[in-house]
Amino acid sequence: MGLLTEHNKKIDEIFLKEEYTPDDKALLDYDWNVLCKESIFHFLRYCKIVEAPSPVNRGGGLVSFVIAPHVKVILDSFLNKRFISILKARQIWISTTISAYVLWYAMFHEGANILLYSKGQLEARELLDKSKRIYTELPQYFRLKLGLESREEISFPDMKSFIRALPSTQTAGIGYTASIIVWDEHAEHEYARENYMHSKPTIDKAGQCISCFTENAWDKDNLATELFEGALAKKNGWTAIFFPYNVVVGRDEKWYEDVKSGIPDNELNGLSPELYMLKNYPRSIEEALSVPQTVRAFDKEVLKAMKQEADKQPRIHIEEEGLDYRYINVYRDYHAGSFYVAASDVSLGVGRDYQVTVVMDVKTGVVVADILDNTINEEIFTLMSLQLMGVYHNPKWWIEFNLYGRRVVEIAKSNGYRNLGYRDTKREKAGFVTDEKTRADIFAGLIPAVNNYQISVFNSKGITQLEDLIRNADKQGRIEARSGGHDDYPIALGICWFKKKDVSVVTQETEAIDSLHFVETDSKSEIMDRVLELKAEREHWEKEREKELAF
Numbered sequence: 001m002g003l004l005t006e007h008n009k010k011i012d013e014i015f016l017k018e019e020y021t022p023d024d025k026a027l028l029d030y031d032w033n034v035l036c037k038e039s040i041f042h043f044l045r046y047c048k049i050v051e052a053p054s055p056v057n058r059g060g061g062l063v064s065f066v067i068a069p070h071v072k073v074i075l076d077s078f079l080n081k082r083f084i085s086i087l088k089a090r091q092i093w094i095s096t097t098i099s100a101y102v103l104w105y106a107m108f109h110e111g112a113n114i115l116l117y118s119k120g121q122l123e124a125r126e127l128l129d130k131s132k133r134i135y136t137e138l139p140q141y142f143r144l145k146l147g148l149e150s151r152e153e154i155s156f157p158d159m160k161s162f163i164r165a166l167p168s169t170q171t172a173g174i175g176y177t178a179s180i181i182v183w184d185e186h187a188e189h190e191y192a193r194e195n196y197m198h199s200k201p202t203i204d205k206a207g208q209c210i211s212c213f214t215e216n217a218w219d220k221d222n223l224a225t226e227l228f229e230g231a232l233a234k235k236n237g238w239t240a241i242f243f244p245y246n247v248v249v250g251r252d253e254k255w256y257e258d259v260k261s262g263i264p265d266n267e268l269n270g271l272s273p274e275l276y277m278l279k280n281y282p283r284s285i286e287e288a289l290s291v292p293q294t295v296r297a298f299d300k301e302v303l304k305a306m307k308q309e310a311d312k313q314p315r316i317h318i319e320e321e322g323l324d325y326r327y328i329n330v331y332r333d334y335h336a337g338s339f340y341v342a343a344s345d346v347s348l349g350v351g352r353d354y355q356v357t358v359v360m361d362v363k364t365g366v367v368v369a370d371i372l373d374n375t376i377n378e379e380i381f382t383l384m385s386l387q388l389m390g391v392y393h394n395p396k397w398w399i400e401f402n403l404y405g406r407r408v409v410e411i412a413k414s415n416g417y418r419n420l421g422y423r424d425t426k427r428e429k430a431g432f433v434t435d436e437k438t439r440a441d442i443f444a445g446l447i448p449a450v451n452n453y454q455i456s457v458f459n460s461k462g463i464t465q466l467e468d469l470i471r472n473a474d475k476q477g478r479i480e481a482r483s484g485g486h487d488d489y490p491i492a493l494g495i496c497w498f499k500k501k502d503v504s505v506v507t508q509e510t511e512a513i514d515s516l517h518f519v520e521t522d523s524k525s526e527i528m529d530r531v532l533e534l535k536a537e538r539e540h541w542e543k544e545r546e547k548e549l550a551f
Contacts, residue, residue, distance in 0.1 A: 007031070008045070015139055032142050037108045040075055040101060041067060047100055048137040049130075062137065070247040071097050078210070083203075083238040085228040086212045087288055089245035089281045094212055098182055099130035102163055105180060106154070107144055112161035114180045117168050117195060119188040124165035125151050127184050131163055170194050178202045186213040186224035193223050211238075215288045217271055217279035221300065225289065232285075242288070245281035256281065266484075271295070297443065297469035297479050299451040306456070306463050313458040320391055327376065327384055330391070331458045332361070332368035339363060339505045340395035343432070343495035344385060345488045346378060346405040354488040355381040356462075359392055360496040362503045365455040367496075368392070372461055372489055378404060382411040394419045396503050398495050401431025421499060432495050442494035443469075443479040449497055462489035 011031050014024045036043040047065040067075075074097050077084050088094050106112045118124040132154060135143065147155030154163045166172040168189035181199050186192060203209060213224040231240035245251055260277050268276055275295075282288035316330050317323075323330075334340075339362040347353035355378070357371040369388055371381065385408075389397055398421035399405050399412065409430045412420060423429040432438070449455050450466065457463055468485025471477040481487040 007035075015141075020141075028141055036104075036142075040079070040104045041072075043104045044100060046138055046142060047134050049096055050133055065096075065100060065134075068093070068247070068249070070243050073241065075101065077239060077241060078208075081239045082206065082208050083231075083236075084208075084210050084241065085224070085231045085238045086210070086241045086243070087228050087285065088212065088214055088243045089247075090214055092243055092245070092248050094243070095127060095184055096130055098184070098210065098212065099127060100134055102180060102182065103131040103134055103154075106156060106161040106163050107159065109161065109179065110159050112159070112179045113176065114161075114163045115176060115178045115182070116163065116165045117172065117181070117183045117186075117189065118165070119168050119185060119190065121152075121165075121167040123185070124167050127182075128152065128154065128163060128165035168192060168195055172198070174198050176202075177205060178207050180208045180210065182210045182212070183224070184212050186211045186227075187216040187222045188213075189223070196223060215279050215282070217275060217295070220289070229289070242285045244283050246283070295470050296467075297447055297471060298466050300467075302451050302453065303463055303467055306450075307460055309456070310458045310460045310463060318391065320387075323387055323391070324384060327371055327373050328369065328388055329371070329459060330369045332366060334392050339503050340368065340392045341496050341500045341503050342385075342389060342392070342395050342397040343492045343499065344381075344397070344399045344405070344408060345492040345495075346381070346400055346402060346408050347374065347488060354465075354486055356488045356492040357381075357385040357388060358462075358489070358492040358496050359388060359395065360455075360493075360500065362500045362505055365449065365497070367455070367457050367459070367462075367493070370459050370462065370489075370492075372459055378407045379411060382408045383415075386412060386415055386417060389417065389419075396421050396499070398432045398499050399430070400491065400495065401429075401433050405431055421502070432499070434491065439479070442491065442498050446490065446494040446497050447479075455493070455497065457493065459489070462493070465489040466493075 007027075010027060014020060014028060017024065020028070031042075036046075044065045044067060048062050049065055051061065051063045071093060074086070074094065078101050086094060102114045102116070106114055116124060116127050118127055128151075135146075135154070144156045145158055147157045152165045155161065164176075168183075168191050170191050172191070172195060178199070179202075181202055183189060183192070183195070189195065199209065211224050211227050213228075215225065216222055227236065227238055228240050230236035231238035245256065256277065259281065260273050263273055263276055271279075278287045278290060313331055315325065316333065317325060318330055318333050340359055341362050342357060342359045344358075345354070345356040347355050352374060354372055354374045355376060358367055359369040360367050369391065371384055371388065373381075376384070385397075389395065394417065396419050397412070397417065399408050401409065401423075409420065413430070420430045421432060423431065423433065434442070446455075457466070465481070465486045465488065468481045469479055469487060469490055470482045472480055
């Protein structure tokens, strides 16, 4: 029996006692202050983790920390490398290993300041909680005095050390110079690049940085992937480590196929089962970093730029009574000489999908006004949309003619709206029917128009819905919202772009004639009313033109 094995046996016997002798305490102090301090592997023999029960593992509960072969590789890299990029399959104990490592470091290194970044506050707290749970299960004799606890921090006053949990925000970590920085699930961090720049003081002062991630199935353009690929090419001073799905005992091909066949639809989130497995349980680096046929419908960088512009674009209030600006967004006022088209996507009702109306300038592709809300019913939504139509002098308005859109069409007609879009020359079938063919037509035009900056949207929530759209690999590339997302705004926007060709953009001199529409009732009085309206519009335009010329 080796000396260390004999020592460990004595320690285990001491912990079975109710009271410790001075010799016992001396041996425990040596074990902690010398052996545990010098070796995280010795420290881990006292660590326990909480394992969730499952149909396969019915026991679960509190179990000893197991130093599996891949865990040893990870810990060796932490002990010997400054910059580590770990590309991994899911659920192979990496986060738990990191939690144990940073706890050990904080308990044995005076002045240690460790920052744990996750994509959100809840995720950051969960990562920190893993360290807390390991600490709580240490033998009482080995537990250092804790400082004031919070959901975001553990501190050990005697060591003057901290472990802090931070969400990935634009300003997180500013002002800190850390001993260790951990970015958990790094590919999901929205502000990864900003965090990296704020971490320059740590990087420059010989601190340690650990990037840990599973590849983002939707977006390979992220900092975590860049760091890993740079490390593979030996261009950035980082160390690249990859762990496939089968580093965990029991994960063989049968396990792989069983998981693949049993993926719940809500987890697929628009991915095919094959792509889901490639990204979450890769067999190789090539699989993990493989780029699927375009999954996102729209160019990420275009939408990012569009959002930046939207954040700078103020809503305006115009001289029009009764507009409820809680729901109605106006970005550009009506301008004589411009031509507009409008479309509406009508949802199931309050609290579900969104009611959307979009008004677009036909010539510029700018969305000049919109409504995007899921708290109002069809009646209120229609009346607000009618008010918006009035602001832009009643443009051609295409209402999606689904189960609920019919009601909006009825209300618009009953309120005398004369410029609805019709599907037939007899003007008997109002509205736009979205079936598989017309849906394909909509997106065939909308996607290149957005990606080539031909359309401007100033509603951030609307742009988020554009981000939600994917090509569903499991449905022959059908464009649809990913699970949990919405496509209401894109549909309304797409109808506008698709039907703008139906709007006459003749010169103003002939606008009165070409814009005249004979409505369902062709009485002379109603026709004359419309003629007078058009005459008034032309007079307004002429006055505006005189002002512009005078200016």
